[in-house]
Amino acid sequence: MENQRKDRRIKWLILLIPTLTIGLWEYVRHAFLLPYISMDLGNLLAPFIVLAVTLTLVRGLFARLEQSQRALQAEKEVKASLEERESLARELHDGISQSMFLLAVKLDQLEELDKEGPVWELANGLRETVRVMHEDVRQAIANLREPASPAKAAWVVPLRGLLGETAELTGARAEFVWTIPDDSLTDKEKIELHACVREALMNVRKHANASRVYVVGACDGQGGFRCSVEDDGVGFEGNPLQVQGRFGLRMVRDRAKAMGWSFLAERRGSRTVVELVKAGKKANV
Known part of the structure; x- marks a missing residue:
């Protein structure tokens, strides 16, 4: 609201200053300069004074x-992104989470009907799978509803925290190397980059069986950056984007595409690398 009032004042000043300038010039010319400057010369000087x-x-x-408009647009983008996260969290909670809870209840009833034998073993295995999936959904909802503060310089701290959690849960050694300047990213880029790194680290937790995990962020000196999540785990079997039942890397790819970043998931020597790259302005020339 305050920015809008400032914008209105600026617009009025832009409109009034030329008018006030020509009015002031005419007053000074007639009141003080008329004996020294002819009417023709005064008329000739007027447009140059306004210019x-x-x-x-x-x-x-x-x-x-223009600066105020850019700041307002950035604020709108952040607000839209946060509203999208909240909407997605509600959909997960009201839809998938509750359906999985009901499925767990049905499996409990099935176990009561046959407490021994293959049916019981199958139901018990399915219930464990549902429990793990339910925990994943709850974690996703919690992550979506975390209050984001992308405008703060310390926004990188949660990324280091995610890496630390991954290392603690998997027993892997973690290394965090980050040299991307804070002011080189927009608020929306910070939010989306955080979400991509989180999904990539979740993939490492579930599937990599790694002993070392790395998060690397580096600028290219031209307004772009490279961010990667790397591990020395078991790697991919085939195309990781086509594996049934795994959606984390697909979400990272789709987010990167929406932001205009390039996405790559591949094996490089002994490391599995999930990489996001934003091309710098000079690189596009």
Whole structure:
């Protein structure tokens, strides 16, 4: 609201300054300069005076207005992203989470009907699978509803925390190397990059069986960056984006595509690498 009031004041100033300038010039000319400057010369000087004022005062106001509009647009993008996260969290809670809870109840009833034999063993195995999936959904809902503060310089701290949690749960050694300047990313880029790293680390937790895990973020010096999650685990079998029942890397790919980043998931020597790259401006020339 405050930004909107500032924008209105700037717009009024842009409109009024040329008018006030020409009015002030005419007053000074007639009141003080008429004996020294003829009418024709005064009329000739008027547009140049307005131009000089425009290039100084009005040009600065235009720059401030453009800066304010960019800040407002960035704020709208962050708000839209957070609303999308909240909407997705509600859908997960009201749909998948509750359905899985009902499925667990049905499996309990099935176990009561046959407490021994193959049916009981199958139901018991399915219930354990449902429990794990239910925990994953609950964790996803919690992550979506975490209050994001992308404007703070310490936004990278949660990324290091995610890596630490992964190392603690898997027993792997963790290494965090981050050199991307905070001011080189927009608020939306920070939110999306955080979500991509989280999904990649969840994939490491579930499937990699790694002894070392790395999160690397580096700038290219041209306004772009490279961010990767790497591990020395078992690697991929075939195309990881086509494995049935695994959606984490597909979500990372889709988020990257929506942001205009390149996505790569491959084996490099002894490491499995999930990489996101934003091309710098000079690189596109």
